[in-house]
Amino acid sequence: MELLKQLAPDTFSQRLRSGELPLRIGPYIYNLQSNLAPVAEGIGTLYGDFEIAEPDEFVDYKVALVCNGVLQRLRGQAEFLFDNSNPFDTIPVDQAYAFLEWGMNWCVSLHTNEFLKLHAATVSRGSFAVIMPGVPGAGKSTLCAALGLSGWRILSDEHAMIPPGSTDVVPVCRPVSLKNESIQVIRSFSSNAILGPLSKETHKGIVAHMKADTHPDSHDARSLPAQAMIFPRYSRDEPQRLSRRRRSDSFVLAAYHSFNYSLLCETGFEAMKTLIESVDCYDLVYHDLDWAVKTMDALPGLQDRQ
Amino acid sequence: MNFLLQQLLLEPRRSLDLDNDQLNLLLSQARCSRLMGALALELQRIGADELLSPKVDRHFQSARLIHEKQKRDLVYDSDKIKMALDSVGEKLVLLKGAAYLLAGLPVGRGRFISDIDIIVPRHRIDEVEQAFIGFGWETGDIDPYNDRYYRKWGHEIPPLTHRKREITLDVHHNILPPTAGPNVDASLLFDQLIEIRPGIFTLSWQDMVIHSATHLFHEGEFHHGLRDLWDLDRMLRDFPERDPHFWEGLVSRAQELQLTGSLFHGLNYSQQVFNTPLPEGIVEAAASRPQMFRKPLMDFLFLRAFRPDHPQCELPLTNLALNLLYLRSHYLRMPLYLLLPHLARKAWMRRMSKEDGA
CATH class of the missing domain: 3.90.228.20 (Phosphoenolpyruvate Carboxykinase; domain 3)
Known part of the structure; x- marks a missing residue:
């Protein structure tokens, strides 16, 4: 059993870029892909203790948060992909991490009905x-x-x-999603809180996730x-x-x-x-x-x- | 030209031989083609749901549950829609997905619907719209240009949404816009309706096929292309059993409606992609001479469109083909003297709304 934090930093970023990072999350396996720095930072900070699934296992949710093509690069936009299709509008790169987490929630909210x-x-x-x-x-x-x-x-x-x-x-x-004042409230509540990247000006305000x-x-x-x-x-x-x-x-x-x-x-x-x-x-x-x-x-x- | 989803829809038993990589690919293709429900029901029909790993089948089970829920909701919503239409003495005639589901046809097995489509005679459309507004439906935010465009050049009024039910109702008065080449006499459709529940109707079997093909082959985008072709295949396998004269009158009915062009494409591609059994000579009978001449080019374009919208399914030049089909659809829908100002206006509006948003 290999944990994400046991990967060498280069291997981690290479596997995340190429979309070969299947993580075991509760009863599901999510395969993650991203070419964005805040997303890599967030996953590194918040998912280090998650187990990497075997390469030949069945993947429940294949998700990506990527900036593709010249236009998206110029505009600083990125998109969430579920199984290669984009169910939402593009978002500014600064909000990418929060969006990845919401996208991962959306997978379970919409596609899971055995519970x-x-x-x-x-x-x-x-x-x-x-x-x-x-x-x-x-x-x-x-x-x-x-x-x-x-x-x-x-x-x-x-x-x-x-x-x-x-x-x-x-x-x-x-990770737990904290919004606006809650972020400071939790920081003051305990110095042990490990927070991922801040996503600013999202439709829910400022968002940070806690390990x-x-x-x-x-x-x-x-x-x-x-x-x-x-x-x-x-x-x-x-x-x-x-x-x-x-x-x-x-x-x-x-x-x-x-x-x-x-x-x-x-x-x-x-x-x-x-x-x-x-x-x-x-x-x-x-x-x-x-x-x-x-x-x-x-x-x-x-x-x-x- | 084969791809996994197509093979599995036709031979669901093969799902038991797939490894995890192939299963992942199959689910991806089914999801992005909106055929997850159809595939899930095909698997269940042969009992594969019990043999697949529960970790895999739970995704199909979820699709089956969503489909069941849509069917239940449709029974309720169509009754409410019928009440509104009853108040102005108009019949409820369902089109497309809603018709397939409520009629309990094989084409409705696992079919997901995103809105409810109905058709009413053109001269009743204003009264019908008022009736719906009185029954809790409303036109969403629509800018005046788009609203005028719908009403003047469209074959439907702007979509209505129910205030509480969060569903969308498309009220049509024809199956093609009046600007399109074929001049469809929609009143002919009302002569051959089939009553599927008390007071609720669908088009005749033949008209359902012709409508489905017309819709598909006038579309500019093919995100549901494969799903719509699957609809055609299911209907073409089922309807001849319901009506022994189904095949005899199909081409002449399409001629009467001036829609043989679409019927030809529908028969041709349903057979090419899903091996639909067709009576000998019917494809040729539906085709005009110029169509037969253009067939190699059209095959090149459409066989690229009727694949899952998935990177692993792309053939060489898929993007070029999709772009050409997009242009074709606009060209079919209206003459250039209307199309060019319309596209210019839309491009301008998109630009303005982006600047407003920034």
């Missing part, structure tokens, strides 16, 4: 996994990053993947049973609180946060029912990260499962 997928960060402590669904801006990534820096294991910043009929979460650990696989078990592929579902919401104006939610409301809200609940039809309903019946559901309103992490550390039931 019930929620738009959620998932974290675990011991065998205690927590699903945190949230709309963009709810503060789930910030909280996820802070937990990752406080001894929790990050299972995913973007997708909670539940095999239908189970209460398990399948880890698909990739997420810093826990000893980060690359353990086995799934973990979900014990709690927490709907985090960042709010400066409200008192901080952790409060129980009714399961029936949580069902509807989780379905709303799902990428493929309606696509899976009856299977989706049954999968969601099985999941919700087995987890405790909470709202978490916070503005102080330290308080939020302490509250998570003290979740009922967690101590027994450490």
Whole structure:
């Protein structure tokens, strides 16, 4: 088994350029290609501990972020390619790294349906996994990053993947996406945060990704049973609180946060029912990260499962 | 000239002999040709879904689920569209993908749709548009030039989008723009409709084939070219079983609609790429003398277009062929005295919008 960081720097950049860099990421293999410096820098910083798959393995997602041809070079534009075709508009080279990460999310959001997928960060402590669904801006990534820096294991910043009929979460650990003020918040929260390149002026503002696989078990592929579902919401104006939610409301809200609940039809309903019946559901309103992490550390039931 | 996707669509059992490299190539080709759903259903039909590695089949399974979802949504959406049309006393006539899926035809197996196409008589188009607006559909942001262009020179009105359902509805009144060479009398199409569900219709089998070919051979871009040709192949294999007189009237119907040129290309390339069984002599019967004369050149161009849009599928001069076909499509769609000002105006608009954006 070879890790990306074990490649000699020259070999790494050559393989990335020629698109011969298949990485094992959760249950998938992504093959990466790029001829852009910020992308090489980002992958080097954030994916060093990922395993390189064997050359003859089946690749799930072949992605590239490249600047091709004279026109793109002159304009400083690059494009995301999935299986050689470009599903999006071109973007400025400065935003390339953020775009690669979004493109990689998009692969799973659109093309994967063997799991019930929620738009959620998932974290675990011991065998205690927590699903945190949230709309963009709810503060789930910030909280996820802070937990990752406080001894929790990050299972995913973007997708909670539940095999239908189970209460398990399948880890698909990739860097955590931090936006705007969150970047400084996380830098001040811990000096251990390892951040990739800044992408400026994207449609979501400034974006930086944080290395997420810093826990000893980060690359353990086995799934973990979900014990709690927490709907985090960042709010400066409200008192901080952790409060129980009714399961029936949580069902509807989780379905709303799902990428493929309606696509899976009856299977989706049954999968969601099985999941919700087995987890405790909470709202978490916070503005102080330290308080939020302490509250998570003290979740009922967690101590027994450490 | 063969390529992997074409072989596997026709002989899905061969998927079991492929190594991982070939499977990767197959998935790439299927995805970029928008034939992932069709291939996935062909694999399932012969039971290959259970024999392939689950790591590979999960991608096909995902395509099957997306297709099932589109079918379910279409049942709902076509009922809503029918309600709007009922309110002005017009029939719902579905075209292309939506028709294939809702009619449950083999050509709809695994077919992905990106919008719903319908046709109404030209003289009813304003009333129909108003009805849709009343039922929650709206015209998106469209600049006045494009809007005028659609209404004056188009064979459809600007696409409508449903406020809540996020689907697009293309309302046609003909199958070719009035500027195109063939002058299609669209009223003929309404004489031979087939009712597929209560109050929901498609064109006749023959007209469906002729329409599909016409659409394909007037296109300027061929991102779905192979998929559309696969549609033709599936229809040409299926329809003769539904209607024993299918072949007899096909060429004369195309003549009546002035669309033999497209039918000729459709029959010719469906047979060349997918080995579609055709009655002897029918390709020649559909062809005009100049078409037979130009056939070697057209074969050179189109056989390059009907390949997956994938670097490993490119033949020598593929780009030149695609550029020539793009020019051909514009030339077919309108006379030069309209085309040149239109292209100049579009180039200017693109330039201006880029400068605005910068």
